[in-house]
Amino acid sequence: MSTSLHHRAIENLGTRIITGELPTGHIMLAEHLEEELQVSRSVVREAVRVLQSLGLVETTKRVGIRVLPPSRWNPFDSQVIRWRLSSDARGAQLRSLIELRSAVEPAAAELAANNAPAQLRRELVDIAHALRDAGHTGDAQKFLELDIAFHSVLLSGSGNEMFANLMGQVAETLTGRTVHGLMPDHPHEGALQWHVDLAEAVAAGDAATARAASEQIMRRTTSRLSGTWTDQPRVFIPVRRT
Structure with a gap:
């Protein structure tokens, strides 16, 4: 075939x-x-x-x-996410993904600060600094690769295998934002610094600061993209009753 x-x-x-x-x-x-x-x-x-x-x-x-x-539909499948991001339902898909990330990533940051192996802590810091540099130079492709790597390492470092298995969904979100022109040429300076703050807090084992930095990142992301889902309907999954 x-x-x-x-x-x-x-x-x-x-x-x-x-x-x-x-x-x-x-x-x-x-x-x-x-x-x-x-x-x-x-x-x-x-x-x-x-x-x-x-x-x-x-x-x-x-x-x-x-x-x-x-x-x-399987809302967690990367193909379904990619197709929805290419459709008129892009805003609704972004909303669902950002709400999911807003719920999960601050918790993952806190868990990573408490549980991540030393190697992952160092890797997260290195990526965060490289991400900030790519943001300053306006290298969109490099920034995307590093952004995906940063959030993937964060989820992995949580030590929660269910969080870690959301890497693909996060990658599709970040890729879709770039492909569909929803990323600025030069990312917000505060957001770049929050990534560094988050990584350094994880490295230092400071769970409260790591969570707070992640929450700032997600609030900024929500604020920037909320206009894409104005008036877009939500999908309500029927409850299976026995």
Whole structure:
């Protein structure tokens, strides 16, 4: 099976579902997709399998492939996040991600100050200083790479494996902000310093200062981006009742 064909089929269908071009309840037939996408039945079958795993579609015997509502999508999957950030729902996706980060990262900073191994503490400080330098020079690509590394090391340093497994979601958030022009050419000086303050507090084992610096970073991020989600609806997941 051609990996590129498989990838293109997933990207085509996933993007169209997320944007609403293929709306909730829409029925697709494998033979029609085969013809439309100009791919083999095996490529269609594998693409549908992936989309099923993401909660975007379900297959029903003698009916076809049905598009599922947003409440069924896997909101933690990096592909779903990337597709939503490229859609008209970008603001809503950013809001959800920033609210998640605002809840998790200050706690991760506090835990890292208490628990991180010495190597991770040193690495976080080194990254923070390099991040500040990249911000001053306006090197957007280098800044993005370092920003992802900083927050990934912070989550890892918390010693909480569930926090650490949010690295991919944070990376997609930071990447999406850069790709879609939501980052300034030169980041806010205060935010750059807060990253350094956070790292040095973690290195010193100062949990309260580490949490406070992380909270400042997230408040600044929320303030800068809140305009992107004005009037964007929230997704309410139905409660499963026994």
